[in-house]
Amino acid sequence: MEELLDKTLEEFRMMSEEPESGLDVDDSALLQLRKSCRLLKAIDALKKDNGYYTLIIEASFAAIERNIQFYLLDRRYIKSGDFVDHEAIYEGGKSVGFYGVDFKEKLLELWKNNRSRTYYREGIGTAKSADLISEMAEEIHEHVLQLAGESHECICE
Numbered sequence: 001m002e003e004l005l006d007k008t009l010e011e012f013r014m015m016s017e018e019p020e021s022g023l024d025v026d027d028s029a030l031l032q033l034r035k036s037c038r039l040l041k042a043i044d045a046l047k048k049d050n051g052y053y054t055l056i057i058e059a060s061f062a063a064i065e066r067n068i069q070f071y072l073l074d075r076r077y078i079k080s081g082d083f084v085d086h087e088a089i090y091e092g093g094k095s096v097g098f099y100g101v102d103f104k105e106k107l108l109e110l111w112k113n114n115r116s117r118t119y120y121r122e123g124i125g126t127a128k129s130a131d132l133i134s135e136m137a138e139e140i141h142e143h144v145l146q147l148a149g150e151s152h153e154c155i156c157e
Contacts, residue, residue: 028080029073036066053125
């Protein structure tokens with residue numbers, strides 16, 4: 001195990017292999033947008049193989065946050081390298097007018113009360129909850145693309 005850990009640490013330091021296609025961009029905002037695209041494609045793949053509800057839920061929340069983070073970076077509300085936690089991402093979305101106070105509160109409640117519970121197995125994801133949160137992730141993605149005018153940078157297809 002220790003040898004594999006050392007190899008893994010070294011690979012992350014060196015990044016010796018070619019980078020993932022579509023993510024090798026210099027713009028940090030664009031990188032977040034494209035990460036959300038990859039997450040959404042992975043969610044679609046997982047949906048075809050029933051039963052991965054916890055993973056779909058986790059990836060959906062990650063996609064939602066990557067989209068909001070893209071918009072915050074794109075609007076220069078945050079800078080590349082700024083540390084932003086989950087709650088700051090959701091608060092930032094409200095601050096730049098991506099959504100209103102009520103939406104932010106509901107989204108934050110959804111994250112606090114359900115993502116963590118499902119992730120830590122205090123609650124169990126269902127097919128319906130996985131479908132709904134992944135649909136929310138897709139809606140937010142479409143909304144951010146429309147607001148930012150960056151649909152040409154989307155690599156979801």
